[in-house]
Amino acid sequence: MAKDDKKITPRDQDYAQWYLDVIREGDLAEPAEVVKGCMVIKPHGYALWEGMQGDLDRRFKATGHKNAYFPLLIPQSFIRKEAEHVEGFAPELAVVTHAGGKELEEPYVVRPTSETIIGHFFAKWISSYRDLPLLINQWANVMRWEKRTRMFLRTTEFLWQEGHTAHSTHEEAEVETRRMLDIYGDFAEEIMAMPVIKGEKTATERFAGALSTFSIEAFMQNAWALQAGTSHDLGQNFGKAFNVRFQNEQGNLDYVWQTSWGVSTRLVGALIMCHSDDIGLVLPPKLAPIHAVVVPIFRKAHERERVMEACTKLREELVAKGLTVELDDREGIKPGQKYYHWEARGVPVRVEIGPRDLDKGQVALKQRLEGSEREFVPMDQAVSRTLALMDEIQAEMFARALKRREDATVTVDSWDDFRDIFPEGKSKFVYAHWCGDPEVEKQIKEETGGVTIRNIPLDQPQEPGECIRSGRPSKQRVLFSRAY
RNA sequence: CGGGGCGUAGCGCAGCCUGGUUAGCGCGCCUGCUUUGGGAGCAGGAUGCCGGAGGUUCGAAUCCUCUCGCCCCGACCA
Numbered sequence: 320m321a322k323d324d325k326k327i328t329p330r331d332q333d334y335a336q337w338y339l340d341v342i343r344e345g346d347l348a349e350p351a352e353v354v355k356g357c358m359v360i361k362p363h364g365y366a367l368w369e370g371m372q373g374d375l376d377r378r379f380k381a382t383g384h385k386n387a388y389f390p391l392l393i394p395q396s397f398i399r400k401e402a403e404h405v406e407g408f409a410p411e412l413a414v415v416t417h418a419g420g421k422e423l424e425e426p427y428v429v430r431p432t433s434e435t436i437i438g439h440f441f442a443k444w445i446s447s448y449r450d451l452p453l454l455i456n457q458w459a460n461v462m463r464w465e466k467r468t469r470m471f472l473r474t475t476e477f478l479w480q481e482g483h484t485a486h487s488t489h490e491e492a493e494v495e496t497r498r499m500l501d502i503y504g505d506f507a508e509e510i511m512a513m514p515v516i517k518g519e520k521t522a523t524e525r526f527a528g529a530l531s532t533f534s535i536e537a538f539m540q541n542a543w544a545l546q547a548g549t550s551h552d553l554g555q556n557f558g559k560a561f562n563v564r565f566q567n568e569q570g571n572l573d574y575v576w577q578t579s580w581g582v583s584t585r586l587v588g589a590l591i592m593c594h595s596d597d598i599g600l601v602l603p604p605k606l607a608p609i610h611a612v613v614v615p616i617f618r619k620a621h622e623r624e625r626v627m628e629a630c631t632k633l634r635e636e637l638v639a640k641g642l643t644v645e646l647d648d649r650e651g652i653k654p655g656q657k658y659y660h661w662e663a664r665g666v667p668v669r670v671e672i673g674p675r676d677l678d679k680g681q682v683a684l685k686q687r688l689e690g691s692e693r694e695f696v697p698m699d700q701a702v703s704r705t706l707a708l709m710d711e712i713q714a715e716m717f718a719r720a721l722k723r724r725e726d727a728t729v730t731v732d733s734w735d736d737f738r739d740i741f742p743e744g745k746s747k748f749v750y751a752h753w754c755g756d757p758e759v760e761k762q763i764k765e766e767t768g769g770v771t772i773r774n775i776p777l778d779q780p781q782e783p784g785e786c787i788r789s790g791r792p793s794k795q796r797v798l799f800s801r802a803y
Numbered sequence: 804c805g806g807g808g809c810g811u812a813g814c815g816c817a818g819c820c821u822g823g824u825u826a827g828c829g830c831g832c833c834u835g836c837u838u839u840g841g842g843a844g845c846a847g848g849a850u851g852c853c854g855g856a857g858g859u860u861c862g863a864a865u866c867c868u869c870u871c872g873c874c875c876c877g878a879c880c881a
Contacts, residue, residue, distance in 0.1 A: 326815085326830090335875065343814080350873065352854095410879070432881095466804065466879055473880065524880095534881095546881065583881050616840055655841035673840055683840085744876090769877080803881095 327663070329597045334541045341591055342470055344663040345600035356468040356475030360584070363664060366608035367587050368478060372458065374510050374605075375480065375582065378502050384454040384482060389436050391460070392427035397435035401560040404434065407527020411463040413475075429462040434528065434553070434579055437483045438561030445485060445575060448567050452495070453485040471588030472545070472803050479583035485575040487567060489554070492576035496552040499580040500533045503548035511586070512603040512716040513537050513593045514724055515547060516748075516798060518774030523757050526579075530554035536773040536798065538724035539592040542746040544773045544800040547589050550580035588803075593720050596689045600665030603716050604709040610642040611705055612661045616654050616673030629698075630672050633682065636702045642709070662687060667712050668705055686712055688719075724748060730796070737787050737799075741767045746801035750779070752793035754786035763788050763799075773798045 327340040342348055347364030351357035360368065376386070392415060399405045413429040416422060430436070437455065445453060462476045482499060486492040500517055507515045515535035525532040529551040537547045557563070558574035567573055594601040604610055615630045617623040630646055637644045645666070647657045654671070661669060671683040671693075682701045683693045686708060696704045728748040731737045740747050753760065753772060764771050766788075775797045786793045 333875095339874080352872070355872070407880095461881090463880070465881095467877090469874095477881070479881070549881070581881070585881050614840095618839060651838080651843095653839045653841080653843055655839090656843085657841095659842055671840070675840070 327597055327599055330540060337597070338588075338592060339470065341595050341599050341663075345591075345595075346664060347587070347591075347600070348470055350470070354475075356465065358470055358474050360478075363608060364587060367590065367602070367606055368584055370606040370608065371506075371510070371582075371586055372480070375502075375506055376456075376458075378506065379456050379480075379482065382454075382498065382502065384456045384484075386458065387455050388457055388459070389430075389433050389440065391430055393430050393433070393436045395426045395428050397439060398428055400435060400438075401528045401557055403556075404528035404560075408432070408463075411465060413462050413464055430459070431461055431463045432579075432581075433457060433459070433461075433481055434483065434557050434577075435561070438557045438563060438577075441483075441485050441575065441577075442561050442563045445563055445565050448487045448565055451485055451487045451565060451575065452491060454482075454495075455484065456480055456482045469588070469803070471591070472585055474584075477584050479581050481579060481581040484578045485558070485563060486577070487565065487573070487575065489576045492554075492578050493552055495578045496531075496533060496550045496580070499578070500535065500548070500550040503535050503550065503580070503582060507535055507537065507547055507586075507589075508717065510603070510605045511590055511593070512605075512713055512720060513547070513589060514717065514721045516774065516776050517778070518776040518798065520549075520774055521757070521760060521772050521797075523760055524771070524774075526551045528553065528556050529579075530556070533777075534774050536800075536802075537589050537593060538720070538727070538748060539589070539803070540595075540723065541592075542727045542748070542800070544746075544748070544798075544802040545585070545589050545592065546773070546802065547586060548580070548582040551578060553577040553579060594716055595665070598659070598689075599663030601687055601689075601716070602665035602667060604667045604713045607665060607667050608643065609645050609661075609664070609666045610709060611637060611668040611670055612645045612647055612657075612666045613670045613672065614647050614654055614657050614661075616671060618674075622674045625677060626672055626674060629677055630670075633670065633672070633698075633701055637705060640702060640706055642705070658685075668708050670701065670705065684708065688712060688715060731787065732784070734787055738767060741770050741801065743768065744801070746770070749799040750776075750796040751787040751799055752784035752795075753797045754789050754791035754793050756786075756789065756791070759786060759789045759791075769801055770799055771802055773800050773802060 326344050328336040330337045346361055348358050348360045351359055408431045415427040458480050460476055460478050465473050468474050484495050504515050504517050507513045515537050517535050520532040520534055531552045533550045534546050535548045537545045539545050555574040555576055557577050563575045564572050565575055613630045613634050615626045617626040634644045634646045667687050669685040676682055680698050681695045683695050685693045730750045740749055760772055779795050781795050784793050
């Protein structure tokens with residue numbers, strides 16, 4: 320195939336098309352075609368989600384949470400019990416009105432999130448302060464009839480986990496809200512190699528029915544932000560709506576303080592847009608379903624024999640060390656094509672073994688990272704070097720992602736400068752002062768064609784200043800960006 | 804939901820305006836031989852309810868109506 324026949328549109332040419340190309344060539348997913356706004360997650364893509372699930376699940380359990388499962392269908396009346404919650408979700412509900420050949424007396428909604436039905440059961444399960452805290456997590460699918468969908472980032476049906484906890488004091492619920500935010504932040508940075516900014520959402524962007532909402536915001540390569548995880552302090556709103564009461568140590572009845580928190584298959588989209596390049600997917604070793612691929616190279620039959628023997632042996636040694644390794648022994652395909660095949664799928668390390676290498680007692684190792692060169696290592700160090708590369712690549716991916724973000728992060732103090740950063744579709748991470756008025760926030764969004772406050776970063780110094788738009792006093796800078 | 808674009812082979816597309824034999828091209832796929840250190844070559848071959856349903860017509864991928872879905876830009880959101 321000619322060079323100009325590239326299957327992946329370069330990022331700087333058309334970022335949205337690049338994203339779709341990477342998903343297709345990476346064999347991650349495809350549109351469901353026959354079901355609006357839904358997608359089929361293919362094995363390679365689903366493996367990424369499984370990797371995320373596995374690590375997060377361990378972290379949840381290590382902090383005392385237990386998994387449970389609640390029904391997919393929720394009585395419509397439940398959604399209505401919490402005023403803001405209805406208002407927030409009503410437009411995007413899918414409703415089941417018929418079942419068993421009859422019209423239902425009360426329709427069910429397909430869960431958009433489970434606060435309400437879990438609230439109902441919490442009310443049954445909780446009666447004493449001794450029942451608290453109650454720390455529940457659910458791995459599930461949910462459905463939100465969004466106006467516009469994008470693969471992984473916003474599909475009608477998506478997979479997620481939703482944590483739901485009940486506490487006897489607000490303080491304890493606040494600690495829980497922040498603890499889970501930290502877990503999300505650690506996971507994103509340690510496992511996904513994706514730096515994030517933790518902060519509190521403004522009232523405008525708050526979860527429907529929450530007292531406060533926190534998020535981790537990730538930087539995508541087009542300098543847009545992506546909300547990658549949220550944690551909500553629900554106060555007593557759902558406790559009151561579902562009458563979840565407990566008797567405290569003094570014998571008085573009180574409503575529980577609840578939290579909820581979640582991440583979704585959107586993280587797969589985040590992973591793609593954070594790291595991948597014009598060749599295709601780039602995966603951090605800690606999530607890569609395949610850590611290394613061994614590509615044999617030979618011409619003659621006798622070469623084939625000794626090359627395959629060496630490849631098989633190395634593969635076995637790597638597998639014994641806990642890596643998942645593919646040996647690409649497909650016949651009739653040239654090595655170059657195999658390289659592209661595995662690069663598009665994001666395999667972190669490629670091992671090449673040919674007759675010349677065997678003669679020299681070496682193997683060739685190639686990292687998936689952009690700009691990396693082949694390195695030749697002695698055969699007896701192939702395993703240790705490959706293992707070491709896993710850690711090196713993981714760290715390098717984080718470092719590069721962080722650098723990309725920092726290179727696109729600015730502090731701005733004048734409205735003119737601010738506007739200049741955001742011409743049509745352009746973006747950066749901008750730290751600027753904001754007076755706290757939702758009207759001003761809305762005004763900024765309208766005047767810039769979509770720039771929003773991503774969050775109020777937690778680790779920002781309290782530094783007084785003047786609002787970028789209104790000029791009124793501000794306590795600290797907030798993070799502005801275009802966002803998915 | 805508003806604006807724009809698009810559904811033709813597994814993928815990417817041409818053909819449609821101006822209706823007319825058997826619907827094409829590239830890649831991929833199958834067979835054989837030659838190949839294999841960055842997307843191999845030659846020869847043969849398979850694959851299409853032209854997104855779906857109506858209509859106009861002697862005749863529809865092509866014209867008309869409706870519908871389903873996808874993509875992009877907005878408003879809504881994980």
